Amino acid sequence: MESVAAIKIPVFVACLYPLIRLAWLAAYDNLGANPIEFITRSTGTWTLVFLTLTLAVTPLRRLSGYQAAIRFRRMLGLFAFFYASLHLVTYIWLDQFFALMDMAADVMKRPFITVGFFSFLLLVPLALTSTSGMIRRLGGRRWLWLHRLVYVASLGGVVHFLWLVKADIREPLIYGSIVALLLAFRVAAAMRGVRTSLLARTGRRAPLVGKVGEESSGLKKGSELTHN
């Protein structure tokens, strides 16, 4: 537990790398000829990266047995939301400069913006309910169902990318393949009847009492949530 907490700080700092890199490039005027396009593309790409990292946590845990990895999933997910927000702010401020009517027209008429915008919207409730308090408030079951929206949002992000490129679909297809693979992993596990139990999700063996249990209270041991 303590060792995980110690790793969290360097991981947090590592997650800031995309932002630090952008700031560094901006400071040295190395964003290229079209800085706004560069920032938009960069923040969008990193959003996809963090979404796939988040989705990869559980499959990696299952395959490697490193259960503590779950402790990083919330951080990764929130960073995905963070970079998605930066991506949206870049569009609203730097690209469109708050031209509301133009943006509304874009969302309605341009399919790639429609899907991008709605994928972002899907991430908002996930970010808002990411705290332990919210897990408790919603109850584990509802929380889990809500957070499965991350798959919809991730696929939406891939489609957003696919629909904006002119001819070179290689990069969007790579992200699409990764998301599809991670989703397939979950589906296969579910079909095999593997218990995505409380144990697998939280890495906790302890009974649900006291401090440890508080974090996941709402999930009754032996309830249908401990089976899949």
Place this chain on the structure above:
Amino acid sequence: MLIKRPSDIKSSEITDQGQYLNRRQFIYGASLTAAGIAGGLVLPGIALGAAGPEAGTKLDGVGKSPLSTDEKKTPLKDVTSYNNFYEFGTDKYSPSKYAKTLVTRPWTVAVEGEVKHAKEYDIDELMKLAPLEERVYRLRCVEAWSMVIPWVGFPLSALIRRVEPTSKAKFVEFTTLHDQDQMPGQYRGVLDWPYVEGLRIDEAAHPLTILAVGLYGQILPNQNGAPIRLVVPWKYGFKSIKSIVRVRFVEEPPKTAWMKASPREYGFYSNVNPEVDHPRWSQATERRIGEFRKRKTILFNGYADQVAKLYEGMDLAAYF
């Protein structure tokens, strides 16, 4: 955030760019010599024969033209580092990184088809076909960004007059080099290689249409379409085909690379038109490279006075 305005960029930067390109040409030339490739004297800073005249070589006797715009020019650094040239990669910074493998000498342009005097021109001969002029043109990419570039070239009409098209010549088809070793991007089938473009004969003969052999008073850098390219400023940039090896006069409208890639999105005419959107994005505004706020796009890229008459009575949305 630090987004530099063009006025922040000192003229000394242009010199730096030239030196940078010279250095790369030297390294390339030197390594070719080291590999024992014959055919060219390699002196410090100059790589002849295998590579072509070094980028940065000044072009002499370039006259001015009343067809130039006096809008603010896009800095040389941006013009030569932000390019769509999929033959060298689909990223905009790839061509300037990888186009050094393009060999521009020897180079020929075959002019053929429905003409009385078909000929295979050597590039150096073609460059002397007509007096060179500076044409400062706006270039509007279909992706909704634009630049103002001081091209050096001569009107395509000079070549057309020389070869004398027959009455059967209704269109002109242009073809880019097809050589995967020189253009590694052609290993990937993102487009159907070689790149092909086309114009109606009256568009080709229009005074604005030029064959460009340079920019900013110097030889065309590889990433900008060396050694010779087309510039049709009232159309989207992808119509201004680069690194031309063939000009053919034909009866039927040519099937262009982008039409083949996505016929619903890229038409034969591709005239700049804020009212005819790309199916997936708006064409109403554009980002002028170097500017922060977007600009309104103007019909025919601001060249309506000169070209609108070519399209009188034509439904610009149907013939996009």
